[in-house]
Amino acid sequence: MSAAGALALIPALAIAQQRPAQQPAQRPAAQPQRPAAQRPAATTQDRSGSIEISAAPAAFITDQVLLGLLDGDSLAIVDDNPSRAGFGGVGRIGYNWSPQLGVSAGTGFGMQSGATIIQPFLALTYTLNLNAKTSPFGTVGVGATMFRGNGTRKSSTGAHVGAGVRSMVGENLALRVEARLQYDNFSEFEDPAYNSTASAGISYFAGGGPPRDTDSDGVPDKRDRCASTPRGATVDVRGCPSDTDRDGVLNGLDRCPDTPANTPVDANGCTRDTDRDGIADNADRCANTPAGTTVDATGCPRDADRDGVADNLDRCADTPAGTPVDANGCPRDSDSDGVMDNADRCPNTPAGTTVDANGCPRDVDGDGVADNADRCPNTAAGTQVDANGCPVQRDADGDGVIDANDRCANTPSGRRVDANGCPLVDLPAVGATMILRNINFAVGGSRLSPSSMATLDQVATSILSIPNSRWEIGGYTSSVGSLAANRRLSTARALTVMRYLVSKGVPAGQLTSAGYGPSNPVAPNTTAAGRAQNRRVEIKRVQ
Template sequence: MYKKLLFIFLILTVVSFGQSVPKSPFSNSLWLGLEGGATLPQTDYKDIVPNYFGRVTAEYFLESWDFGSLGFVGFGGMGKVSGEDDRKIPSKLAADVTEYGGGFKFVFNVSESVYPYLLVSGANITYKVKDDATGNELNKVITIGNDNDHSLRIGGEVGAKFPLSDMFALKVSASMYATSEDWLDDYWNDVNKDWYATVGAGVMVKLFGGVKDTDMDGVPDDLDKCPNTPLGLKVDIDGCSVDSDGDGIVDEEELALGTDMNNPDTDGDGLKDGEEVRNYKTNPLKDDTDGDGLKDGDEVIKHKTDPLKADTDGDGLSDFDEITKYKTSPVKKDTDADDLMDGEEVNTYKTDPLKSDTDADGLKDNLEVKQYKTNPLKADTDGGSILDGAEILRSTNPLDPKDDVESIKSEVGQAIVLEGVVFATGKSDILPESEAILTKAYYTLKDNPEIHVQIQGHTDNVGNKRKNMDLSLARAESVKAFLIAKGIDGARITTAGFGPDKPLVPNTTAANKQKNRRIEFLRTK
């Protein structure tokens, strides 16, 4: 039994260590206590039968040391000790026990919420032994020895006190007492004396004295700069809550917030609770405050987005979608700088928010959508063979395929016959039916400003050669004048007249002569 009591005391003490060492609330104070519990006897009756006890105590403690307080205890109480043994008469026995005595108590100052203690005491006890079945007092009729009805007992007690406030405390205890006589069960044994143990609990009230500590944090009120610290929190020497986890928030505030005072990042989002509360105004209990699918820490540290806004740049796409799905910038509403917000491109126009010209037609997506009303997903909106951007440069209508005139494809040094250029007979006047082919020549030069050409005139062999030479040059000059009138720089165009000297085919038939009467387009640069 001694070993069990010592074990209980050690457990209470060890559990309490590791907490801040407070000023004892029992220092220089008088306390009145009331407790009760069960008795567990060890007598000549072989079977232990638990019964009750009750006790009133008065305890006065001296000025405490850092490690604890020494007190003087006086007490008085009563109870009953019982036993059973089929070998004895009577088989069931009960003794009414009354005690009064005193002792020394030491309360260990290791925690502000649990104070283990050790008590050594002595007492005078009187007892009346009865047949528990009939209630009749035995009066030493059946025993050997004298008729003593009192004894001394000594013993030890371990327990713990639990302060509820400056004035009240709870206590639990376990004790063991040895008696000086062997008459507790009305049987005498010259080998072993009777003894009994108790386990109990009670309440204590302070009558006067002691250190006033309203918040019970171990720091007296006259020294406590934070006299209303919640019970159970660690405090510093000034009585103010500490920051146990080093997150920038003291434990008292964490208690109010509901965060974990032993975990600097309660929600595991990569930001300390203090940073969330003080700097970013995010929720320290929710790892994704704005619900955009990104942890607050990733938003602040990695992506530089606003953890309070699901769409930091206000472009119509959540930060999560921009980063993980579309690869756009979550802090720039128009990633490709085409004057369309990323959200418009994705949700409304279905264009690529990473390409300013989704269909690569030479026009930015915003110009196609807002100005020219062309399709930003189709390079040639009208299907007429000329890209929308080229049509805008030509000043043709990208929505009308009829004005889509292809340019002439040629290499430097290559001569191409402009089929369809028709002149008045014997003159250099260009007839209207030449408009289509000359327009193609015009767009070739307009679309390719780096190209230089020579316009060459040719005739058949009919008539005076000198006149044919002059006529071929005059017709080449007419074509040049047409192109200059359209806006082509004349410095890019030279002319030459070869008359009948370079026929394509022999001038033997009317059809061949028609082929030889021509204008050629020679790229010189």
């Protein structure tokens, strides 16, 4: 309702108040009851407990008979030919107990035909829903009306009824329109007077807020029958939690809400697995399996090769059936020479002795002194040696090549050398892999750069120094480009390196090549430096 609409009530109120001066006062006929308005949807703001401060311009309509008396010779409070309408304002302050009930106190103040009108009041207000955007209300209360003018004052006591509507224009601000009819009893007049007020202004709400919800379950405390619900549990409209699968863990906290009946569960409502082997306790035949143990469907340790050692402890999980194994599940090697007993032709080799593939002491340089006793293990073929395997002739750098034949006379101690006394590449042991440094190719191709050949020459010599050994040359790329293209490129580069080694005398039967593309990166492919490291050639000793 706008301010103009409120002012439009004034003529209707005036007609209701007209009556003959000599007849006793009669109440105006009751207006037809208007159909109840639908309650609007509630907003999120709860104005229970709020203080409402209102101010509005107002129009005051004075009872026609009363106005005549105030203009009479005995009182003469108002001017000659007075108007029934006066104008001023209304201010009030109120407290809202709930979205329906509130109490307020205030006063109206205005001017009418030279007289001052003052109307203090107390009112009880009933609102359909104060939390709605638009909220109709009705009021009932007590108050007084005072007229002052020409040095005279007249006052009354009385009661009033009224109706109006608020329309929210913000969280705390509303437009308020109200019309009020007041029953006034002046001691100087025989009959009561019916005065009315119409106002349109604003209301400001201070305080209030959302309803308290102590357990934060979305149900306000005043409606919550289970006020201590654990945080996170889902609740019904009464605020009470439920446990659908009846496992003792409330819905909303239960990560496994459909657990079968009578299944033991953990604090999350999921099937309990005490030893964390993936088998629920109620189905686990080996309930105390050590952590990390691989188990079968019954929860017991798995032994895939049936060697008597559980898989989680078995370091050799594919031992052939019937092979004697040690506590680690690996084929037994009684003399600890690296050759298993079932293949060891020299099963009692002294500890520390380097052996060949048959488990017998190795003599790499063929000088008649076993490697583990040979202080000069790289003596050139045909060189006369002493009991330590070192040349009888002078060898200043101790590399096994006598000075007369040594082209690299100052080889660091311990380095393996070729027949000319020059250092060999330290190749990996059986099963190990090594990156070949300084091996470069044409961009996007498999042609070796000249700078790579010196390194490969040393590799070829080193391989030739280990008879009966077998090697794999592996090529790798970065992740740039398609997977298929990278695999083709890595295969071509590995094959180029292998062919170069064959050209340097390495028997082709000792070498294989393979391209692995971008797999097994040694550095992140997110940087140029990392991609450069991933473009590499590796050599792996197979035998």
